[in-house]
Amino acid sequence: MPPGGSSDPRQSRPVPDIAIDPVELPVGPAALEPPAPLPRIEARVEPPSPDVVLPGVAATLPGAHRGGFATPPTAPVDLPLPEPVEPVGFVPAAGTVTLPVSTSASWNPGSYALLFSICGLVASLVVGWLFPLGIIGIVFAGIALRRPGQRRRGAWALALGLMSLAYSAGWLVYAAVQGGL
Secondary structure, three states: OOOOOOOOHHHHOOOOOOOOOOOOOOOHHHHHOOOOOOOOOOOOOOOOOOOOOOOOOOOOOOOOOOOOOOOOOOOOOOOOOOOOOOOOOOOOOOOOOOOOOOOOOOOOHHHHHHHHHHHHHHHHOOOOOOHHHHHHHHHHHHHHHOOHHHHHHHHHHHHHHHHHHHHHHHHHHHHHHHHOO
16 A cells, blocks of 8 residues: 555546636627628539549439339239029938037136236336236136146246235335335
């Protein structure tokens, strides 16, 4: 440590003296006058030098018309009318008709559980009063855990829903402490 007391090299250097020239500003009625106008610069176009080769055809802009169609559009084509078909009366099937049973679940609680749990977790990182999203996610996760094909999604939704409730509870406790409740 240097004898000056500080080990920071920025504090041990002396500050150089800088001379600043004062700027004179107009005072009185001269300060209210508009500034003098700028000089006008005239633009001129010079011809190209002899070493420049001019193109034969002017360049086209993007989207410009390029000459049109080779053939005119066609008119509507007449289609032959279909021959009329005689209606067939209702013929019941002999015996009992069984409908095929769908093996896939038409209602997927695991996906809904993940949706609500993820939305609840994202919302709980910002505010605490959206904790019902986490509760809905946990309820759907409980339903999904009872279905054989939905257990993995249900487990993830349960974990994320519980995390969203924990973060929401943290926000609500923080707000209660800050509000003096």
